[in-house]
Amino acid sequence: VDFGMQYTPEQQAFRAEVSSWLGEHVPDGLNARTTTPEDSAQRYRQRRELGRQLGALGWLYPRAPRQYGGGGLDFDAALVLDEEVHKHGLDLPPYYDSGGRFGSGTILVWGTDEQKKQLLPPIYTGQVRTWQLLSEPQAGSDLANARTSAIRDGTGYVLNGQKVYVGSDHGADRLWVIAMTGRAEDRHRNLAWFMVDADTPGIEIRPQYLMSTVGEGEGDLGHKNTVYFTDVRVPADRLVGGENNGWKVASTHLEMEHGAMATIGRDRFLGRLLDRYLDGGATAFAADEDDVLDVLADIYMTSELNRILALRNFWMRASKQKLSYEGPQAMYLKKVSGLWLTRAVAEILGSAALTSDEVHGAMGGFAEEQQREGIVNMHPGATGEVHKLIIARRLGLGSRAAEQAGTVH
């Protein structure tokens, strides 16, 4: 058993190179909380530019194949990058790119060679930002009930429908869309995936405001969107994985979204809480010393156990082991602990956890942000109940054949 990272002299040299490069290229204040839409837009531009610079070096998607613009780096080198980027309070990519992350992984498994050559390099080099479009008003947990239609018409498809809870603000270049290519009654045999240019005529994007900020990263302002498709023409070569085969293709996308793409950094929110105690002791909290320590202990333990299970998943994926329930399990625990955390934090911080006021808000407003996100984050990428259902199927509970996890490598 080895939970530690073993670094060769070459990898240590790589770390020094990465650290130095990030020190020079990560703009100051990239993680400061944004307070105006202009701040947020400026920060997004900086993050995209940083993404392009990382992409030019193959560091934006370090594990992705080099032939498609990724870094082609081995597991340990990618980990070095992750760790160094994390020190700057960032993740890879440093902006919201869900369609890029999950879409590219899905294309690697299901796309044709030509599609890989055409669609992957812009993602891996940071030239495009991609949103994922899955949920619809009637298709949330029941994704197989998606009704956005994609009708074959000559050399392409025509899409009509509505997607909800999409992306962030500042727009996207591409949309990774699941739509219905078959008959509504042929459930699970009527879907397909498309990579659509976001500026295609007939696409309308309207802001959808939620209780949390859901921006480009921690501390950002932002919103989700509703996306309408009205007679949107998409070339046939943008269909990935085959017509009416989308439910199988979705198994890859959903496996990644459901926790197989584990990140392993330590919880920044926990770090801020510990800093608060180290700076001010129990007087920085609204509870007695023993109560503060007890709650901090529970928070630390919960956070650490989430991290360790994420590390397990990271190791399983990196060493190409057969996955079963592990992704949904980690995701489920992360979701329920996030909601639990809101109460725990409010208990020891009192009203300071509930206001973003510059004077009275705790931890620079991050505590108040967590109060909202702990609730909102229960639902993206499937609800807790859906995750439990997947786990049960993977275990084969009730004398069923155990369901197989989606292919992610």
Added chain:
Amino acid sequence: VDLSLSATEQELAASARAFVESAVADQVRQLAPDDPGVRASWHRTLARSGWLSLPVPAEHGGAGATALQTAVVFEQFGRGPLPHLPLVSATAAGLLTTAGIPPHWRSELLPAMAEGTVTCVPAGLDQAWAGGGGADLALRLERGAGHGWQLSGVVPAAAFAGSADELLVAVRERDQFRIVRVRQGDPGVSARLLSGFLAWNYEVRLDGVPVPDPGVASVTATDLLQSLRPAMLWTAAYSVGGCARVLEMSRAYCDQRVQFGQPIGRFQRVQDHVIRILNLADQARWGLYEALWRFDEGLPAAASTHLAKAAASEGYWESANAAHEVHAGIGSDPLFGLAAYTRMARTLLHYLGSPRWHKRQMIRAVLHEAGTTRADAATTCIAQTNGTVAAQSAAE
């Protein structure tokens, strides 16, 4: 990162598992409530297989195994569940390595414990560690009339004290402990098996027990805590093994038991209980394995050890509860088997400290480490700043 077990560790686990499945599981199910939990046949196998020597340092006749190697065996014992005498004995072995324990105790006891010819267990540790701080531990160690001491009082619960050849009785005196070596059969020593859910524990009465000077040692609380950390990890391993078995039983019952015309595992509310056990079992297992890795690598392991013990103890308790929800009535039938795990989960909850006590130890270690890291970073920053200033001054 490589979280897989080595071939040696897998072999150790496999042999222990074979023993547990063939010689323990059925017998444990049928143990009477007042059974002492000890079998000569088990003990012979434990000694012959070298499992008793795993927690004993090589320089004292033990195997010199890593904490992980010992843990993978104890995890299998926990699956039995084999009554936890090997764990209690391992705790005593750890106690004997504490600074301040006379060398002749180690040379007399540890090789014999490794061979299985002497059984030695601690008494009074739980009361000292379990959050009460030992204030209510009614033990008195006083100077006797001539040379030596007299030990009096009651240890309310000490595991396997009635089966052991020797007891190491902990008497708390403010910030230090006196460890008193008492032999079974010494005048004034008596042990009575406790009834109820606490498995294989004895009340130990010490009525003016004469103890010669060489039978009393002084250790600090800090040193004692340090030497007992491996035993805390092995306790967690026992619990992890129990969780794994409880999960297996619950999954199997989900498939076998039919109600309303279908296996109960198809009902989502039953699935919820199984998934809860799965999550608790995985959290306990991987939390333990990271702590074992840190310990064996010589990395700071205090926080992760306390985390592992707390997660495993709580996880086992809650897993057993959830398993009873899955099994309903049959789970309460001792002959079915689940009850043995339920009882063990209760018995191990407070062994070597309650979950709450471990969590407080954990967060203190975390804050200490975080504070040290920040102080180091600040020192480095100041040093670098001073260096820069010095360099600038020199340049000017």
